[in-house]
Amino acid sequence: MPRTQALMLQIATGDPRPISKQIVDAVRMKIATAELSPGDQLPSVRGLAQQLTVNPNTVAKAYAELTAEGWLESRQGLGLYVATPRQRLSDAERSRRLDEAIARFLHDVIALDYPPDEVQARLHREFLALAPRKSA
Amino acid sequence: MNDYVIETDALTKRYGRKLALDHLDLRIPRGRIHALVGANGAGKSTLFRILLGFLPPTAGSARILGRDSQRLTPEDRGRIGFVNEEHTLPGWMRVNAVTDMHRRQYPRWNEEAFRNVLGHYHVLPEQKVGQLSRGERAGFNLALALAQGPELLVLDEPTLGLDVVAKRAFLESLMYSNATDDCTVIYCSHQMEEIERVADNLVILERGRLMHMSAPDEFCARVTHWVADIPFKGPDPRSVPGLLQLQRLDGLHHYLVLDQQDDFAEFLRASGARSVQSMPVSLDRAVNGFLAKNHATPDAQRAQA
Numbered sequence: 001m002p003r004t005q006a007l008m009l010q011i012a013t014g015d016p017r018p019i020s021k022q023i024v025d026a027v028r029m030k031i032a033t034a035e036l037s038p039g040d041q042l043p044s045v046r047g048l049a050q051q052l053t054v055n056p057n058t059v060a061k062a063y064a065e066l067t068a069e070g071w072l073e074s075r076q077g078l079g080l081y082v083a084t085p086r087q088r089l090s091d092a093e094r095s096r097r098l099d100e101a102i103a104r105f106l107h108d109v110i111a112l113d114y115p116p117d118e119v120q121a122r123l124h125r126e127f128l129a130l131a132p133r134k135s136a
Numbered sequence: 137m138n139d140y141v142i143e144t145d146a147l148t149k150r151y152g153r154k155l156a157l158d159h160l161d162l163r164i165p166r167g168r169i170h171a172l173v174g175a176n177g178a179g180k181s182t183l184f185r186i187l188l189g190f191l192p193p194t195a196g197s198a199r200i201l202g203r204d205s206q207r208l209t210p211e212d213r214g215r216i217g218f219v220n221e222e223h224t225l226p227g228w229m230r231v232n233a234v235t236d237m238h239r240r241q242y243p244r245w246n247e248e249a250f251r252n253v254l255g256h257y258h259v260l261p262e263q264k265v266g267q268l269s270r271g272e273r274a275g276f277n278l279a280l281a282l283a284q285g286p287e288l289l290v291l292d293e294p295t296l297g298l299d300v301v302a303k304r305a306f307l308e309s310l311m312y313s314n315a316t317d318d319c320t321v322i323y324c325s326h327q328m329e330e331i332e333r334v335a336d337n338l339v340i341l342e343r344g345r346l347m348h349m350s351a352p353d354e355f356c357a358r359v360t361h362w363v364a365d366i367p368f369k370g371p372d373p374r375s376v377p378g379l380l381q382l383q384r385l386d387g388l389h390h391y392l393v394l395d396q397q398d399d400f401a402e403f404l405r406a407s408g409a410r411s412v413q414s415m416p417v418s419l420d421r422a423v424n425g426f427l428a429k430n431h432a433t434p435d436a437q438r439a440q441a
Contacts, residue, residue, distance in 0.1 A: 013329040
């Protein structure tokens with residue numbers, strides 16, 4: 001029987017992101033960096049809620065969003081598991097989301113007045129930092 | 137069927153010249169945890185007193201669990217649990233005597249729930265209530281209220297003055313005890329950190345009126361923080377759309393605004409802003425800004441008519 005994978009994550013109150021969004025972001029990041037692998041079982045809704053001292057409905061909402069986006073899959077009566085990676089979104093949707101994310105990023109960064117080269121270089125370094133773990 | 141645990145129609149309560157509740161129309165649906173927020177004097181305590189039948193309204197009506205709050209029977213009251221900030225229990229009675237009394241009083245008494253909640257605290261059966269610490273009394277009070285098997289649990293500032301451990305134990309009992317599975321919880325608190333963790337629904341009262349009701353994150357999304365670099369004097373505050381709070385810090389204008397989209401940037405630029413930035417805010421900041429708008433202040437300039 002597969003064992004539940006510990007979910008080492010922190011949430012913060014007082015953050016502009018709601019708690020359910022913080023959970024979604026953290027789980028996505030862990031899957032993207034292979035800290036969570038396909039087939040790993042996630043903590044139960046109640047278990048994670050207790051671990052974080054938050055309302056179980058908040059965790060349920062985050063899990064529902066992750067499942068709808070294809071990051072997690074539920075197995076009847078067994079719980080939630082990290083799904084086998086597949087392209088979860090249509091090309092058009094991927095492209096739309098990338099545009100959106102870039103727009104958000106630009107809005108934040110533009111007023112900081114860094115030269116574009118430096119911003120790109122730093123972004124590139126962050127990507128490289130993620131890459132090795134992904135191929136592990 | 138309209139299944140509301142609390143339903144008020146134009147509920148009004150006047151104390152002399154002061155309106156504590158001002159034609160309040162409030163409908164709280166059954167199920168989940170509802171956080172009730174408001175500045176001091178927003179009318180929360182008056183609302184509870186009327187709902188529990190301790191106080192008659194000046195006008196309007198209030199129903200609780202479908203019953204007229206002015207005509208509650210003992211059976212109706214058995215369906216409602218109430219925990220207030222003072223954790224009022226008879227100080228001269230021993231813990232086991234109080235417990236026996238409640239056990240006899242409430243037909244739906246749930247001994248397991250009682251033990252599960254009280255197990256978080258070092259409360260001995262032979263102790264007098266008056267000898268318990270504030271946190272122990274809070275735990276004991278919550279254990280009694282949950283064991284009663286209420287359909288509706290009203291908590292008025294339940295964690296006020298509790299230490300961090302007692303507070304956590306209290307929240308855990310509230311959120312993870314089986315006893316609350318079929319229970320609607322009304323949670324009154326000024327502590328946004330707690331509300332963020334526990335609330336499914338956020339209800340904001342101000343000066344006896346309902347100002348907002350939605351999931352907490354939806355409320356948060358209504359409020360944004362803008363920073364504009366405006367040389368010289370900024371626009372007249374009265375002309376700023378949706379303004380909640382205005383601060384001038386280091387020559388920059390900080391605006392906390394409600395329900396403003398990207399065109400707010402246009403407004404600021406038209407008012408002479410050289411640069412404009414915006415960011416989302418935390419629930420704490422959003423609620424704070426919202427309540428601060430009409431909060432009493434000695435500064436006549438900021439007072440609203």
